[in-house]
Every structure is written in structure tokens, then in C-alpha cells.
Amino acid sequence: MKLSAPLTVNWTLSYACNFSCRHCYSREIEKSELSLEENFAVVDALAGARVAFVNFGGGEPLLYPHLYAVTKHASESGLKVTMNSNGWLIDEEAAAKCAEAGFRSVGISIDGAEAATHDGFRDRPGSYARAHRALKNLCGAGVPTTVSAVIFKRNVKSYREIVSQAADSGAGTVYLHNFKCSGRGMENREELDLSPQEWRDFYEDALAWRDEAPCALAFDDPVIALLGEESSAAVKGSTCGKLSLHLEPDGDATPCGFIPLTLGNILTDGLEKIWNDSEVLHQMRNKEATGKCVGCSVYGECLGGCTARALATTGSFNAPDPHCWKE
Amino acid sequence: MKKLSRNPDLVWRDEPAEREGIVKALEGGDESAAERGWVIIIDKGSMHQLNLLAGEIWLLLDGTLDEYEVAKNLASRYDAPIEEIIEDVREFIADCEKKGWLA
Secondary structure (H helix, E strand, O other), X not given: OOOOXXXXXXXXXOOXXXXXXXXXXXXXXXXXXXXXXXXXXXXXXXHHOOOOEEEEEOOOHHHOOOHHHHHXXXXXXXXXXXXXXXXXXXXXXXXXHHHXXXXXEEEEEOOOXXXXXXXXXXOOOOHHHHHHHHHHHHHHOOOXXXXXXXXXXXXXXXXXXXXXXXXXXXXXXXXXXXXXXXXXXXXXXXXXXXXXXXXXXXXXXXXXHHHHOOOEEEEOOHHHHHHOOOOOOOOOOOOEOOOEEEEOOOOEEEOOOOXXXXXXXXXXXXXXXXXXXXXXXXXXXXXXXXXXXOOOOOHXXXXXXXXXXXXXXXXXXXXXXXXXXXX | OOOOXXXXXXXXXXXXXXXXXXXXXXXXXXXXXXXXXXXXXXXOOEEEEEOHHHHHHHHHOEOOOOXXXXXXXXXXXXXXXXXXXXXXXXXXXXXXXXHOOEO
């Protein structure tokens, strides 16, 4: 089914951040920010196109001065609003404001089962404790929470503990994110990223454990189709550009946060034109098998895996995902 | 009879252009088009697509019609006997109830 508009818009209101993470895709990006009125106009455009979900990322969304006002306007316009935060600034007062603004849920990034791993990865001493404190504050304010954990070399053996701790702090779902090779993630890839075989071992273990895990587990990696895992998204391969779109702080649209290709600006070009006419999105929606994907029995399920990772490492949308373990 | 309403917590969206394509394909003799999705429902993190008839029923579940009235509405629009449509309506409604998609 071809959608008339994205179902989800991942929206970076600001690239400003109080952390300096080893894998960050956006730390070196500088973009001007829209005014509050302009962001209200963006919300109106999204609601008008019947976008269902808006997820604020970044950057750290809580550093954007009008976060609650934009959220309130979006939720009152019928959009289901969520956010991914590092949690540093979510004290009891901020948690109450999140509830009042209408956040449907808030995701907190936690990448280690102990402070040394998380704080080292995030380059911010004390951040592990404050991330768990944020979860508890949000639970106290009645805001459903999730946890986002980026799997990398130093936490892959302890991911079950990350999940258990997240559940203890009230998270309903833990997203076990695959490693993206964008920005610093590309610079530090050799040190942080797993080998294709290690990804396979991790996914096999996590899928086998899923039903016993203390909270729901979610995966967003198209490569997982290689293990016979059916996509919950009703589309094959990457969902970027098929179900979702990313907005930058100045209103520029990119297929996803990890693909730095500007498709147009939502305020000057309009969402409909970007979504329907972009040549980049057309290519992403109509990938062609190349290299080892040619003739592969599961290509129809994974469509070459993560397009962002293929592009970052080879310069081609159609190249095989470097995480793919198939020979 | 109970008036039927969609669960207001459920996120869903219809795609009228897709519906138009399905109808055109059916008119052109492609009967398999009736199974193509044109309404999306997002439930517990999973996406579900409703085919032509299920989507038509779904859009009528606005709290003003009961099961029989939904079937009657569709029978009149599609110029089909209500006896044929009511079974499909009942089956879909039962499935929706099972999934918690109704209020």
C-alpha cells in the first residue's frame, strides 16, 4: 500500500545536546531552528496530512525552549506525541510537564547495565543514575515510558540486565536498537559495532528470550528478517521513506535521521510534494538487489536491510547491509 | 441491537486513493484487488491492513449503526443482497471484538 503521507514523523526540534555520545549521528550538525509560530505551522501541516505519530529526537528535545508548547499543540491537534531523551533534565517537575503537555510516552536512552558502560558511552558521569531517575519520575507522573538501548560491543553481553533494570524502573518496552554508521557512529564504528556474526548471535538470543523478558522487546532492524522474524510494520525492509520521515530543526525533511539527504522543506515545499515527488524516496521504495543480495532467498523479506547503513558505508542505497551475515 | 463504535484509543487511517485504485481494478476484472489493504490500524506496535470490505465496515463503526444497519448500508451501496453481506459483517465484528478494536 502506498501511503498518502508518513504515519510517523521523527522530528528533531534542535540539534543542541548536553551529552557527547560516542555513536551520535547528529553531534556535528548545525542547523537554524524554526520559531514557535513556524513549528506550530509544521504541526498543522502534519495534522492536516493525517500523520499519526510524532516522535521528538535530537539533539536533546528538552533543550528546545518551546518543547511543551509544541507538544501540547500537536497532541491537541490529534497527533500521538512521543520523545526520546537522555533523561538528564527529567526531574519531577519536568515529568509533570510532560504529562500535562500530552506526551503519549517518553523514551529514555540507556546503553549499559552499569554506570561505567553507560556513562562512558554517553561521556557524561552520572547519566546512568539520572536516566533511571527520569524513568521513575515519568512513571510517578503517569507518563508511560520506554527505554532505547543501542547495542554495541561493550553492552551486547549484558543486554538482558539492561532490559531487567529498565523494567524495574517502570519501562513497558525496551527498544534494542541496531548500530547505525552515521556521524560519530561511522567514525567509531570499528571500536563499537558488532560483526555480522555477532549481530546474528545477538538477535537469535534476544528473540529466544523475548517471551520470558520482564517487559516487551522491540527491534527496528530489517536484517532480523533473515531469522524468519516477520516485520510488524507491514512493509518489507527499512521503513524510512515508506512509513516515516525525519524533520530537521529548520524544517528540512530527510528520509531518516541517519540519511543526510535533504528532500525539501516542509514549510516551503509542503509535505505532500516531498512525500510523493522525491526521487530519493522513490529510489528507497524501489531498491534493486546488488552484490550478494542478487539471488538471495530472503531478499524479498529484508530488501537489502538497513538502507541508511548501506548508504553510509558504500554510497549506494542498493548495496547489501554491512550487518548482513548471509554469505 | 448494540450500536458499534471503534476503540477511540486505536490509531488508524484510511487511504482513499488506495481505495479508488482497488475499485478501479475490480471494475477492470481483477478480483484479487478486493484483498488489497486501504485502511491501516496500528495496534500494540503492529500494523494491520484492512481489505476493501473490512475497511468499508470499519469506517461505518462510528457509534450510529448496529450490525444489521452496517450490512444494510453496504448492501445498498454495493447493490448486493443483505443476506450475503451480513455474514461478512458479523465475522469482521467478531474479529474486532476479539482484538479489542471496538469501544
